[in-house]
Amino acid sequence: MRQDAFTLDVRDEASVEVLGLFGPSGSGKTSLLEAIAGIRTPDRGEIRIGERTLFSSAHRINLPARERRIGYVPQDALLFPHLSARGNIEYGARGGDCGSVANILHLDGLLDRRVTTLSGGEKQRVAIARALMTQPSMLLLDEPLAGVDRDRRDVILPYILRIRRELQVPLIYVTHDRLELASIADRTLVLSDGKIVASEPAASAAALD
Amino acid sequence: MSAETWAIARFTVLMATLATLLVLPPAIAVGWVLARKAFPGKALFETLVSLPLVLPPVASGLLLLWLFGRRSPVGQALDAAGIEIIFTWKAVVIAMMVISFPLVARSVRAGIEQVDRRYEQIAATLGAGPFRILRTVTLPLAARGIAAGGVLGFSRALGEFGATIMIAGAIPGQTRTLAVGIYTLVEVGREDDAWVLLAISALLAFGAIYLSNRLLDRRGAL
Numbered sequence: 560m561r562q563d564a565f566t567l568d569v570r571d572e573a574s575v576e577v578l579g580l581f582g583p584s585g586s587g588k589t590s591l592l593e594a595i596a597g598i599r600t601p602d603r604g605e606i607r608i609g610e611r612t613l614f615s616s617a618h619r620i621n622l623p624a625r626e627r628r629i630g631y632v633p634q635d636a637l638l639f640p641h642l643s644a645r646g647n648i649e650y651g652a653r654g655g656d657c658g659s660v661a662n663i664l665h666l667d668g669l670l671d672r673r674v675t676t677l678s679g680g681e682k683q684r685v686a687i688a689r690a691l692m693t694q695p696s697m698l699l700l701d702e703p704l705a706g707v708d709r710d711r712r713d714v715i716l717p718y719i720l721r722i723r724r725e726l727q728v729p730l731i732y733v734t735h736d737r738l739e740l741a742s743i744a745d746r747t748l749v750l751s752d753g754k755i756v757a758s759e760p761a762a763s764a765a766a767l768d
Numbered sequence: 769m770s771a772e773t774w775a776i777a778r779f780t781v782l783m784a785t786l787a788t789l790l791v792l793p794p795a796i797a798v799g800w801v802l803a804r805k806a807f808p809g810k811a812l813f814e815t816l817v818s819l820p821l822v823l824p825p826v827a828s829g830l831l832l833l834w835l836f837g838r839r840s841p842v843g844q845a846l847d848a849a850g851i852e853i854i855f856t857w858k859a860v861v862i863a864m865m866v867i868s869f870p871l872v873a874r875s876v877r878a879g880i881e882q883v884d885r886r887y888e889q890i891a892a893t894l895g896a897g898p899f900r901i902l903r904t905v906t907l908p909l910a911a912r913g914i915a916a917g918g919v920l921g922f923s924r925a926l927g928e929f930g931a932t933i934m935i936a937g938a939i940p941g942q943t944r945t946l947a948v949g950i951y952t953l954v955e956v957g958r959e960d961d962a963w964v965l966l967a968i969s970a971l972l973a974f975g976a977i978y979l980s981n982r983l984l985d986r987r988g989a990l
Contacts, residue, residue: 598889624892631893637886641908650904651894693895 579744597624630690787864799876829934868921879913923976
C-alpha cells in the first residue's frame, strides 16, 4: 500500500480540529485509518502525530496498535458480540466509569443490553464511547453514519459535535458525503486511488467534483 | 444391567472425562497456534499433530508402550520415581488423550479460525495485549467450537480400543473400558454381556455426537 506522507496539525486547545477525509469508495480512506491506528502496516512512509512517530519504514519504527493511544471506530462498529454495551464501552477504559461518556452520547438506557439487539445508530454510538474510554489522543471515525438510516443521521451528527466540543479530542472523519463534510470538518484531505490529491478547508472541499 | 457392566460404563465415562479435561489446554494452545500463527515448519508441525488420527490406534499404542516402558528414558525416569503407568488406569487416560488430541486441536483450530480477526485488531487498538485478547475476545467467541471439539474428543475417548488395550490391557475392574470390555467378553464367549456394553456405548456415542452437532449448529446463528 503506497502512502504519501501528510501532516496532521493539531491546533491550539481553543479550537480542536476535525480533519475530514473525503473520497469515493476504494480511494483508500479505510486503509489510511487502519494504518494510523496500527492495524495495517504500510509498505513505506511515515506516520507522525506531532512529536510522536508511530511508523517509519526508513527508521524501522512500528508502534503496535495497543501503544498508540488512538481510538478507532470502524465503519461497521465491530462491537464484541459476546459482551453487553457496558462491557464493550469499558473494555479499554483507563480509569473512571463510563458515566460521563455514556451521558454525552445518551447511552444510559442501553448499557446493559446485548449489542446484537441494538440499532445501527446505537451501535455506532457505543463504538464511539468504547474508543473514547481509552482516553485517546485522537479519534478516527470511518464513515460513522454509513450504517445509520437516512432519517436518523441528523440525530447522530450532533453527538459527534458534542464530543469535539466537550471532550476536546481531535477527530479524523472519513466520509464520501459532502454534506457531512461541510457540517463537521475544519479541514479536508481529498483522497483518490490511495493518494492525497488535495488539502482544503471544508467549504471548498464540499464544492469539489 | 449387572454390577459389572455398570462399573465398566462408569469407569469409562470417568476416564474419558478426565482425559478430555487434561487434553483441552494443550489442544487449545496448539489449535490457536495453527489458526493464528505462521512459522517455518508449520506443515510438518501440523502433520505431527495429526499423526494419532491417521496411524492405526494399535500403532500409537505400541509407541506409547515403548515411551512408558523400561527401555525409554521417560519410562526409566518414571520407574525411578516409583510411578507406574503401564497396565494402570493412568495408561487408559493417556491412551484416550493421545488418540483424541488431534480431533480436539482441529476443532479448536476451526473454532478460532471462524472468529473475525478484526475483533482482535479492535481489541488491540483499545489497549489490550495479546494474552488479554486471547482470553477476553478470541476464546469466548470460539467457545462453541471449542466445546464441540471437547465433546468430539470425549466421544472418541469413550470408544478408544487399540491404544488402550496395548498400554492398559484389559484387567477386569482396573483397566477394562467399554470397548475393551466388548472385545474380551466376546473372546471368552460372554456375548450377551458384550451386547449390553454395546448398547451403552451406542447410547453414549449418540448423545455425544448429538450434543456436538447442536453446539456447532447454533454457532451459525451468532
